Amino acid sequence: MPSLVEQFLKLKPPKFTGVGDPEAAALWIQGLEKAFALLMCFETEKVLLAVYQLEGVASTWWRTTQGVIFPEGVAPEWNAFVEAFNGKYFSETAKEIKIIEFQRLRQGSMTVDQYEAKFAELSQYAPELVENPINRGRRFRDGLKPELRSPLILLNLRNYNDFYERAQMIERDQNDRAASSESRFNSHRDNIRQGKRSMFGNKFQGPPSKKSGFNRPIPKSVGVCRFCGRRHGTTPCPARTGACFECGQQGHIARYCPKKQRGQPQLPPPPPLRQIGGYAPQNAPQGGQQRPLAQGTVYVITQGQAEAMLGVITGTVSLNDQPAYALFDS
Structure with a gap:
């Protein structure tokens, strides 16, 4: 002893x-x-x-x-x-608690091995529930995760050990797939961070953007003014300021620009135009300042005066060779 x-x-x-x-x-x-x-x-x-x-x-x-x-x-x-x-x-009360715990046992976040160990531990308190090998295997299968239980149902297994071994194999395969997918994702993410281009299928694509997921080519601005239809950069539009389109100075238009006509016969400047109907022409007086807009005057004329004006316009009557627009006053 x-x-x-x-x-x-x-x-x-x-x-x-x-x-x-x-x-x-x-x-x-x-x-x-x-x-x-x-x-x-x-x-x-x-x-x-x-x-x-x-x-x-x-x-x-x-x-x-x-x-x-x-x-x-x-x-x-x-x-x-x-x-x-x-x-x-x-006591019997403690034993009943263990039996209920066994009946409610589910894999949850446990691995297959951890679940099997807990299953074996609790099953000893309810031997009448697992005496039949088929019932023992089915109870083990029903407590597994859905992603493990569904493939086992299709296999139509009956032995407890077969359920346990197949569940281990399925779990291992799923873990390998998840690890491989995570590895590819991390590699793709690292390539994006380093500015590298990645290939999907037969097409090369750039790093993803915030909206569509991939960079799109940004169209270059044509630089055409929406007021005059010309390109003049960031300078004010000559059509709005009355400046010359050639040199940007006030007092003349591009047709009579001194810069453009250097080395060419000088063209006589156009006669100064009076303001007609509240419209200010582009050729402002010399000195770079525009004349302020003024309200035009409307005259009441007789029929004879109207006929005389019509003759001037059609060229049948001349008023001492004066231009027709001199008839209007502001």
């Missing part, structure tokens, strides 16, 4: 104090049974070694209960000890 105790302690079996989660009691029994199986202990030896590992309130419970469980003359048995122990520290 002393050698058995020495071998038992070398395995570092768990101790139990009687305080904490009821699940600790079940785990304590499981840890002891592993050591007993390795040492091939007899029923009486199992009880003696288990009692040696009780501490605190649990040790007090055993001292007060030992005579009731094993009266004088009755040899200790392991199953009788476990039944009494569970009645104290792992």
